[in-house]
Amino acid sequence: MAPQIDRREPAEVGAGSDEGCPPTGDDGSLHFGTLPHSTRPRRNGRPLKAVEFNVTIPGYVLARSLGRISDAFIYGRASQLRLAERTPPSMPGADWVRIEVDLCGICGSDLGNISYRSSPAMEPFGSFPAVLGHEILGRVVEAGPGVTHVEVGDRVVVDPMLHCEARGWGAGAWCRSCAAGRHATCEKAAEQGPAGSDREGLAPGSTIGYHRDLPGGWGEQMIAHRRQVFPVPDAIPDRVAVLAEPLSIGVHGVLGSRAFQARGPVLVIGSGAIAFATVWALRTLGYGGRVVAQVKRPHEVALAESLGANETVAPGDEARQALIDTGASAYMPVVGDEVYAGGGFEVVFDCVGSRASVSQALRYASPRGRVVVLGCAGQLRKLDLTFLWARELRIEGFVGYGTERWNGRAQHTFEIVLERMAAGPGALADLVTHIFPLKQYRDALRAAYDHRRSEAIKVALAPGSG
Ligand SMILES: [Zn+2]
Ligand SMILES: [Zn+2]
Numbered sequence: 001m002a003p004q005i006d007r008r009e010p011a012e013v014g015a016g017s018d019e020g021c022p023p024t025g026d027d028g029s030l031h032f033g034t035l036p037h038s039t040r041p042r043r044n045g046r047p048l049k050a051v052e053f054n055v056t057i058p059g060y061v062l063a064r065s066l067g068r069i070s071d072a073f074i075y076g077r078a079s080q081l082r083l084a085e086r087t088p089p090s091m092p093g094a095d096w097v098r099i100e101v102d103l104c105g106i107c108g109s110d111l112g113n114i115s116y117r118s119s120p121a122m123e124p125f126g127s128f129p130a131v132l133g134h135e136i137l138g139r140v141v142e143a144g145p146g147v148t149h150v151e152v153g154d155r156v157v158v159d160p161m162l163h164c165e166a167r168g169w170g171a172g173a174w175c176r177s178c179a180a181g182r183h184a185t186c187e188k189a190a191e192q193g194p195a196g197s198d199r200e201g202l203a204p205g206s207t208i209g210y211h212r213d214l215p216g217g218w219g220e221q222m223i224a225h226r227r228q229v230f231p232v233p234d235a236i237p238d239r240v241a242v243l244a245e246p247l248s249i250g251v252h253g254v255l256g257s258r259a260f261q262a263r264g265p266v267l268v269i270g271s272g273a274i275a276f277a278t279v280w281a282l283r284t285l286g287y288g289g290r291v292v293a294q295v296k297r298p299h300e301v302a303l304a305e306s307l308g309a310n311e312t313v314a315p316g317d318e319a320r321q322a323l324i325d326t327g328a329s330a331y332m333p334v335v336g337d338e339v340y341a342g343g344g345f346e347v348v349f350d351c352v353g354s355r356a357s358v359s360q361a362l363r364y365a366s367p368r369g370r371v372v373v374l375g376c377a378g379q380l381r382k383l384d385l386t387f388l389w390a391r392e393l394r395i396e397g398f399v400g401y402g403t404e405r406w407n408g409r410a411q412h413t414f415e416i417v418l419e420r421m422a423a424g425p426g427a428l429a430d431l432v433t434h435i436f437p438l439k440q441y442r443d444a445l446r447a448a449y450d451h452r453r454s455e456a457i458k459v460a461l462a463p464g465s466g
Contacts, residue, residue, distance in 0.1 A: 047085035049463070050219025051441045053114060054080045054129040073115040074449045075442040081114060083439065086131070088221055089214070092168070092202065094146035095226045099156060101463045103242040103435065104217030105135030106448045108272050109376050113210070114445070119378030124190045126210035127203040133217030133461070134160035134209030137232070137242040147226045155232045157244040158224050159414055160208040160216070161400045162186060166225035167193040167202050181403025181410070184252075218441065220463045230414045233422040239432040240425040242460055243273070247421075247428075248401040248413040249374060250277030254285050255406060255413075256398045257372045259347040265290040265326055267364055268309070270351030271300045273458045274374050276307055276431060278349045283308030284420045285406075292322050292345070299455050306427035315360075323364050336384075337363070344369060344391075353377035362387045373397040432458045437465040 072078040091098060110132055112118035136158040140150050150156055163183035164174040173194075175187035186206060193201035202213050208224065209216030216222060232241045254260050260282060266289060268278050279293055293309035295301055301312045313319045320338075324330065327343030337359075344366030350357045353375025361371040362385070371393055387393060401413030421428065433456045436444035444461055447454040 048088055048220040049438055050084055050086050050131040050215055051133070051438065051461075052082055052084040052086075052129045053132050055113075055123065055126070056080060071446075071449060074111055075445040079114065079442075081132075081441070081445075083441065084131075086215065086219070089223045091142070091144055091223055092199065093196070094144040095165075096144050096223050097140050097147055097150060097156075097226060097229055098142035098221065098223050099136070099138035099158065099229070100141050100221050101133075101136060101138040101217045101219065102155075103137045103238055103460045103462055104133040105242055105246065105273075105432075106133075106444060106459045106461070107135060107246070108274070110209075111445070111449055112376060117378075118376060121378070122206075125204065125206040127205045127212035128210075130205075130210050130212055131215035131217075131219045131222070132209050133219070134158075134207055135242060135245040135460070136160065136208075136217035136222070137238060137244070138217070138222070140229070141221075144226075147229075149226065150229055150231050155238075155241070156229045157232055157241055157414060157418070158208065158217070158222075159228045159230065159248075159401060159412070160224075160245065161206060161228075162189070162202075162208070162211075162214075163225070163227050164188055166227055167191075168196065169194060184400030184402050218438065218461055218463065220438070230412070230418060233418060235422045236418065236425060237429060239435070239460075240421055240428045241418075243277070243428060243431055243458065244414055244417050244421070245401075246273045246458070247277045247280065247417045249274055249398070250279075250281035251285065251417055251420075252401045252404070252413045253278060253349065253372055253374045253398040254281040254287070255404050257347060257370055257396055259349070259370070259372065260285040260287040262287060262289060262346045264344075264346030264366060264369075265292060266347045266349070267292045267294065267322070267345040267361075268304075268349045268351060269294045269357050269361060270349075270375060271295040271297070271457075272351060272375075273431060275349070275351035276303060276457065278351055278374065279304055279309050280307045280428065294319050297452070297455065300457070303427065303430055303457065306430070315356075319360070319364075326366075339363060339387075346370070347372060349374055350377070351375050355380040355383055358383060362391075362393065365391060365393050367391045367393075369393055371395045430457075432460055434459040435462050437461070438463045 140152050140154045161184045164178035177185040189206035190204045195201045205211035208214045268275050291309045292311045293304035294313050295304050304312050313322045328340040329342050330338050345364050347370045348361040348365050349372045350361045351374045403410050434447045438461050444459050447456045448459040
């Protein structure tokens with residue numbers, strides 16, 4: 001029997017055992033497999049519900065003055081989030097599709113932005129108020145006449161980052177990055193798009209989910225340019241398909257750094273979705289060497305191993321031992337942290353972006369090794385860069401996805417990920433640990449933020465479930 005979406009009031013969710021209702025967790029999250037699309041109510045132009053976020057200067061000031069009390073900003077009283085009723089977005093042109101959102105993940109960058117912990121450096125590349133959500137799985141409900149690769153009813157995932165073409169620029173006016181298939185670094189992201197004959201240009205913004213004119217996936221409905229939309233093969237379950245965006249970040253980092261060709265061992269630091277995506281990407285792209293995953297909790301150990309890690313270590317002594325096992329020797333300077341010589345990891349993926357993780361990556365990399373920054377590192381105080389030059393390291397950063405050269409073909413990162421997912425979802429299904437209806441977005445954010453208690457890896461909202 002197909003599971004049904006729980007339509008009881010939030011206070012009741014998780015309390016009952018009505019036949020046909022999905023089992024619910026202690027936190028009220030829904031646990032179901034494929035979503036029952038056929039049970040969707042029809043929407044006859046009624047307002048659509050969505051979770052909106054606004055960036056305000058008082059918000060920045062208050063967050064900075066309160067320091068580490070960020071839970072209040074994420075799901076508490078100080079939050080600049082609200083469940084809004086919005087008119088459906090209008091289609092900017094013939095090349096756009098309208099999508100009803102089935103699932104949308106909560107990203108660490110969402111928590112960072114909501115709590116104002118992210119660096120303000122990226123603020124000009126968004127526009128607010130915005131409906132959040134950039135890890136989007138949905139169904140096409142309308143396709144413009146210029147769209148040929150998907151049709152109404154198709155299940156799709158969305159590359160949320162905007163190409164110059166989606167902003168409305170003709171091919172001759174595309175920026176260098178977009179012309180080269182690297183739209184994640186679009187150089188016009190802070191500019192208003194060109195105005196059409198009957199409409200204003202699109203607001204600035206690099207990404208759907210941080211864009212005033214293009215609502216993200218924490219809402220019932222959104223629109224996307226045809227370039228951004230990828231059909232999902234039937235073999236991929238919803239709770240795996242919704243991971244296309246974060247998995248693409250791991251694949252883009254592994255392909256961009258050529259880590260899949262490394263000869264030495266690789267260390268992946270972090271226990272968020274991007275870290276697991278990186279472990280998966282290393283294996284699915286053919287890296288055959290030793291992968292050490294630095295994670296903290298038992299369920300993370302099991303997940304990292306099932307995705308292909310040879311060894312899992314806790315931060316601290318266990319991680320140090322893994323470094324020593326590569327042949328490194330430890331030395332103690334007169335003051336400061338222990339340092340190492342010999343051995344080391346050829347590639348270290350930092351999927352955290354903190355001072356501690358970047359510092360560890362610099363000390364654990366082998367001479368001429370690479371530190372790949374996939375975590376959203378911002379302002380890091382007292383970071384010691386000594387080993388950057390003393391070990392001739394390279395630090396590389398990657399963002400998003402784009403056109404990859406892989407297996408002799410030019411493919412979008414999402415296409416590679418969808419192919420690999422269809423070949424065998426395997427342990428990927430275990431990454432989505434919690435699914436909440438939209439109206440319980442604060443509970444969802446609490447589960448994502450307080451992941452030590454909730455044991456969340458990826459939390460998703462199901463906007464179609466009420
Ligand atoms: Zn993200
Ligand atoms: Zn561009």
